[in-house]
Amino acid sequence: MPSHVSADRPAAQPPGRGSVEALIAQTRRLKGDVDAVRRDTRGDGADPEERWQRALYDLALHQLDDLDGHLAQLRDGPAPLPAEPDPAAVPPSPSGSGSLLSRVGSAEWNLLTDEASWSAELYRILGRDPSAAALTLDELPSLVLDEDRPRLTTMVTGCLVDAKPIDGEFRVVRPDGGVRTVHMMGEPVLGGDGSTASMWAVVRDVSEVRRSQRTVHETRDSLQRHRQRVRTEQQFAVELQEAVLPPGRGALRLPRRGPGSLEIAARCLPSGSSALLGGDWYDALELPDGDTLLSVGDLTGHGVAVTSGMAMLLGAVRGMAMAGAPPAHLMSLLNQLLDATVQPALGSAVCCRYRPATRVLTWAQAGHPAPLLYSGGTGCVLSAPDGVLLGATSGAGYGQAEVTLEPGDLLLLYTDGLVPGHSGSLDALLGLAPRFGAARTAQDCVTAVVEEFGECERTDEACVLIAKVGE
Known part of the structure; x- marks a missing residue:
């Protein structure tokens, strides 16, 4: 459902299909170039600089994958949701797998009827049976890690009470025990009396991106410690050589x-x-x-x-x-x-x-x-x-x-x-x-x-x- 905020604004003209195709082609060429360099970079050795470079290449590829998928979605338009999802046809994807479109889902919660509607992609992200009923806003925190629940509660309360947009991350626990990091963006939809009638959100699985970013940070810190140790050893070796x-x-x-x-x-x-x-x-x-x-x-x-x-x-x-x-x-x-x-x-x-x-x-x-x-x-x-x-x-x-x-x-x-x-x-x-x-x-x-x-x-x-x- 579109946000009320943009209801009185003229719709922006979508880009031409040819220009989007050109962007997709450029993105995929760049992905190929980055992946070729990445394969030539050893990231599993003892050298922290090599591990740090490999982590940066991995992160860049994740970002380019996301960009490729977004451009493809822009070109093709939103995919229609199946009227009656088949659990056998849409199995939950394993942790860390799937294309970009399987990692971006949407949801709407109707506050007047207490009904919830999830896209098939959101079921995949959360690892839930597509035939099961979507969780309400009151039930949603049951999926979230204990330490992240206050963050989700603050975002949802600010949206429903103060009409603030939602923009934040939290971690969810899938039925198989896997933990995924999701980024939620959404807005309230106001009724005729100005009160919040419903809330919509787009939920994106950013687990792999965050994992890559953590790897980059950890290897960067490791590289800094390694360089400091090398400088210390070099100074000690110089002083020892000068002494003897x-x-x-x-x-x-x-x-x-x-x-x-x-x-x-x-x-x-x-x-x-x-x-x-x-x-x-x-x-x-x-x-x-x-x-x-x-x-x-x-x-x-x-x-x-x-x-x-x-x-x-x-x-x-x-x-x-x-x-x-x-x-x-x-x-x-x-x-x-x-x-x-x-x-x-x-x-x-x-x-x-x-x-x-x-x-x-x-x-x-x-x-x-x-x-x-x-x-x-x-x-x-x-x-x-x-x-x-x-x-x-x-x-x-x-x-x-x-x-x-x-x-x-x-x-x-x-x-x-x-x-x-x-x-x-x-x-x-x-x-x-x-x-x-x-x-x-x-x-x-x-x-x-x-x-x-x-x-x-x-x-x-x-x-x-x-x-x-x-x-």
């Missing part, structure tokens, strides 16, 4: 006095894509007997756990070197340490022990790029002794090599990822020999490396350490 790694700015001379000492400079280059720090390290340490320890390494993975593992490994390297362990034995002990950890991990490393009195460098490696030696304006790769990744196998043996350095020689130790892509990476590094030959200090050499490779789109962070032999 030597300062990367300026040069260091080890040992601090005497001939044949090393001028050392280092830098850690960040990843271009990873949000979390990894397990790369560099180190230079003067040992009790006057030797100098040089080491670089990389523990696989990213995040606080890996950075903590790197700090543990670096502490072990320093402790064992201070105790006098030669590089090969040191690698064996590190391998045992990683093998015994609760959470398995893999790492690579190079450890060098330099004796300034003889300028002899003794070194060992565990699955790591060998140091590069620059001398007389050219560069070469040191021949690597045997050594597998740390943590890869129990009881692994490690070889050891020696090389005698000359005054002015320069050593470059680095972690994998300094030069993105393995093809040509050594050539690129060895090609720095002329620039290193022209550089006055080790810090100038590190600056040359940063200028050459610092802006590369690397997928992992990298460390570089340069040691220059003094006179």
Whole structure:
């Protein structure tokens, strides 16, 4: 029944059938595009951002489904109600299923005769037998959840007593126990004496839309918590890395006095894509007997756990070197340490022990790029002794090599990822020999490396350490 409010207004002209068809076609094309993108989006993984995006796509599809159905109803006009509904022909639809038209129903309550009239769609929404009598306004609250009944009572009272339009939501319990959220819009119809004679309403099942909206809100909150946790972990990892790694700015001379000492400079280059720090390290340490320890390494993975593992490994390297362990034995002990950890991990490393009195460098490696030696304006790769990744196998043996350095020689130790892509990476590094030959200090050499490779789109962070032999 039309509302009395619009009885004295001229009827609006309906849109042409062709224009509605065009809108329907556009809506369905958009639905297809959104659904295609939605299928390519994983929403069931551990990433809260992916779940949030999937929920938004689901919500958009619900809204487009509704729009499609409304436009189809506008094009076709109201469907006639059957004179005698057949319960077998119109079974209640299961929760969450059915087209748009099965989720929009209507009702009218005659206050003078206490009669109620429901559309077949409303029976479907409420899950009731279409052959049963429609519930009166006094009986309607029996379908509503206890906590929502005051809301329905307030809306109906305002409509009947104050002639206010109805516009609100409440939850109903179906006979099968399912709970549906419905949105009711309606108005009073006044009699000739100005009193309310009847009330009509349109009832729409918005359960799926509200469920999608809740999913969007929940995943958005989850995403915000995830991002906050990532930021906290990132800050902790940065502080931990800064606490355990030597300062990367300026040069260091080890040992601090005497001939044949090393001028050392280092830098850690960040990843271009990873949000979390990894397990790369560099180190230079003067040992009790006057030797100098040089080491670089990389523990696989990213995040606080890996950075903590790197700090543990670096502490072990320093402790064992201070105790006098030669590089090969040191690698064996590190391998045992990683093998015994609760959470398995893999790492690579190079450890060098330099004796300034003889300028002899003794070194060992565990699955790591060998140091590069620059001398007389050219560069070469040191021949690597045997050594597998740390943590890869129990009881692994490690070889050891020696090389005698000359005054002015320069050593470059680095972690994998300094030069993105393995093809040509050594050539690129060895090609720095002329620039290193022209550089006055080790810090100038590190600056040359940063200028050459610092802006590369690397997928992992990298460390570089340069040691220059003094006179």
